[in-house]
Amino acid sequence: MKALVLTPATKDVSVQELPIPQPRDGEVLIRVHAVALNPVDAIYAVHPIAEQDQRIIGTDFAGIITSVGPNLESLSDLRTKIGTRVAGFHQGACSTNDRPGAFAEYITAPYDLLWSVPDSMSLEAASAVSMCGLTAAQGVFSRLGLPCPFDGQVNSSVGTANDVTNVLIYSASTSLGLYAAQLVQLSARASGRKIRLIGAASASKHDFLRKAPYNYDVLVDYRDPNWVEKVKEATEGKGIDRAVDSISEGESVYSVNNTLNDNAKMAVFRGPKGGQYDPSELRVKPIYGAVWEGLGHEIGYNGAIIAANPDARVFATKFFNFLSTAAADGKVKLEPNPLRLMPGGLERIVPDGFELLGSGMVSKRSDTSRNEDYMRPISGEKMVYKILGE
Ligand SMILES: NC(=O)c1ccc[n+]([C@@H]2O[C@H](COP(=O)([O-])OP(=O)(O)OC[C@H]3O[C@@H](n4cnc5c(N)ncnc54)[C@H](OP(=O)(O)O)[C@@H]3O)[C@@H](O)[C@H]2O)c1
Structure with missing residues (x-):
């Protein structure tokens, strides 16, 4: 062969x-x-x-x-x-x-x-x-703890059933981000939780991301210098509860961290060395994992x-x-x-x-x-x- x-x-x-x-x-x-x-x-x-x-x-x-x-x-x-x-x-x-x-x-x-x-x-x-789908699933469910539709856990530690959970996906047009958004929507449907899905992506991708199966509620342009403030405004001042940083490279990690409230969780997909960020400078410690763990x-x-x-x-x-x-x-x-x-x-x-x-x-x-x-x-x-x- x-x-x-x-x-x-x-x-x-x-x-x-x-x-x-x-x-x-x-x-x-x-x-x-x-x-x-x-x-x-x-x-x-x-x-x-x-x-x-x-x-x-x-x-x-x-x-x-x-x-x-x-x-x-x-x-x-x-x-x-x-x-x-x-x-x-x-x-x-x-x-x-x-x-x-x-x-x-x-x-x-x-x-x-x-x-x-x-x-x-x-x-x-x-x-x-397979690879980015599983990576996104590990991030959204195993690390962020959103209710998982295939793992017998439709309950989760995030807020109460009546709260709106604010979820941010940074770099929403990456392969990873496209799967993460779908999994967040599947989680909301399976659990009945109210999730406000907020994305940061190029403006040229916003129409695409507003439609099924991604169904973003709010989109900001990651090139807009005020995008962090716009995300916070969209949460009505509460801050982001759960964040997926689909790029996890230097500046993105610090900026996404600035959108979070004190009880938030943040999933990253590059470690500090490859992603070039310093976890000690971050208020909410990001949770890193490699998809390869799934191989056992x-x-x-x-x-x-x-x-x-x-x-x-x-x-x-x-x-x-x-x-x-x-x-x-x-x-x-x-x-x-x-x-x-x-x-x-x-x-x-x-x-x-x-x-x-x-x-x-x-x-x-x-x-x-x-x-x-x-x-x-x-x-x-x-x-x-x-x-x-x-
Ligand atoms: N930990 C793991 O196990 C694991 C597994 C899979 C992937 N990863 C990592 O996850 C990252 C994403 O992988 P992928 O395959 O999803 O990437 P990808 O689809 O190839 O990423 C391309 C996208 O990156 C976006 N982008 C470029 N610069 C950006 C910036 N400064 N801010 C926001 N978005 C930006 C572009 O958006 P626009 O076109 O809209 O500008 C483009 O859509 C990679 O670093 C990869 O190594 C890690």
């Missing part, structure tokens, strides 16, 4: 021929049809932390099960059946541990960390959901060890079960990000996709000098590559 392989010692990334992996206990083999790009795919290819000679890179994938590992035949779960359309995420080269990556024609994965893709959704669309393994990441977290793995399996079925109205539970279907396959990911993502901060991405329409800056979209036509 073909795979996109990083050689950490030389920082070379190239398409190589490798043997098709064999599924082990609890795993299935998947023919990959589409992969989606995330900023970490590029960051850890350009600045490798992997310690092996070679690593397959890439996180998000969707495809079709072509064989199953030992001891799975007796299960009735759809995700153990040949022919099922599934999606999930791998760690790629984003760790020192030897973990699989998604950018390959075939991959193996534990069946319970997959979701079966509803018929109404294409595999390209499904490839865009110990992870060597950015000079630290993230301990194996069995609870995070259970949460991930519940989230993926939740995605596996359609909602009562027949629609998918979580709308995928708008897609930018990129031309070419594995061989175009580095020269096009990674060029657009850059390898530094999301807020410091510079425009490329390329003229092709698909090389315009990423805004409220997910880049997807077809690996095999459906």
